[in-house]
Amino acid sequence: MRPHPIRLALAAWLALSSAGTALAQAMPTPAQTEGPYYPLVRPADTDADLTRVAGGPPAQGEVLTLRGIVRDCQGTPLAGARFEIWQTDHQGIYLHPGDGRTGQRDPNFQFYGELRTDAQGAYRFRTILPGPYTGRPRHIHAKVTPAGGATLTTQFYLKGDTDLAGDFIVRRLGKAIERVLIDAQPEAGNAARQATLDVVTGRAC
Numbered sequence: 001m002r003p004h005p006i007r008l009a010l011a012a013w014l015a016l017s018s019a020g021t022a023l024a025q026a027m028p029t030p031a032q033t034e035g036p037y038y039p040l041v042r043p044a045d046t047d048a049d050l051t052r053v054a055g056g057p058p059a060q061g062e063v064l065t066l067r068g069i070v071r072d073c074q075g076t077p078l079a080g081a082r083f084e085i086w087q088t089d090h091q092g093i094y095l096h097p098g099d100g101r102t103g104q105r106d107p108n109f110q111f112y113g114e115l116r117t118d119a120q121g122a123y124r125f126r127t128i129l130p131g132p133y134t135g136r137p138r139h140i141h142a143k144v145t146p147a148g149g150a151t152l153t154t155q156f157y158l159k160g161d162t163d164l165a166g167d168f169i170v171r172r173l174g175k176a177i178e179r180v181l182i183d184a185q186p187e188a189g190n191a192a193r194q195a196t197l198d199v200v201t202g203r204a205c
């Protein structure tokens with residue numbers, strides 16, 4: 001018996017719409033400038049919890065758990081990718097001699113952290129929302145290096161930040177800004193925020 005034409009049309013529509021979803025998920029994370037403040041010297045503690053330095057007192061600022069999956073453009077999770085982030089403290093100060101206020105920085109903030117994605121390609125950092133920053137919207141820098149692959153250097157921004165529209169780096173991104181926005185939502189049961197942001201990079205991109 002031949003399949004009913006409506007059933008055929010429905011199957012075709014389903015196939016197209018799921019292909020569309022896969023395509024949307026696989027749009028590469030846009031590369032952006034490294035900026036001048038990649039740490040010259042790594043702090044003594046470089047783990048994935050930037051809110052404390054080696055078990056010391058907590059850093060000031062609003063805690064953010066940032067997590068996601070690193071995939072290639074075909075949607076394959078990338079295990080063992082090196083993931084680095086660096087950013088300012090709650091006052092907008094970097095740990096870098098090029099930042100004139102670096103002497104006033106929060107000594108309890110780690111400023112830089114790195115990890116390897118797990119077997120499912122997942123990453124998870126605990127950090128703070130970067131502080132207001134003169135001349136640019138608040139941002140978190142990132143470098144993601146898949147095992148045996150090229151490094152993606154990019155920046156993440158806070159969704160809804162009113163400083164985004166006037167920023168020259170953000171303007172160059174066009175619609176790709178949507179792929180580097182942190183949508184920080186309250187974490188259940190406490191004052192911290194959490195966000196999920198997947199990264200797409202690697203050989204198939």
Ligand SMILES: [Fe+2]
Nearest residue numbers: 035037139141
């Ligand atoms: Fe920066």
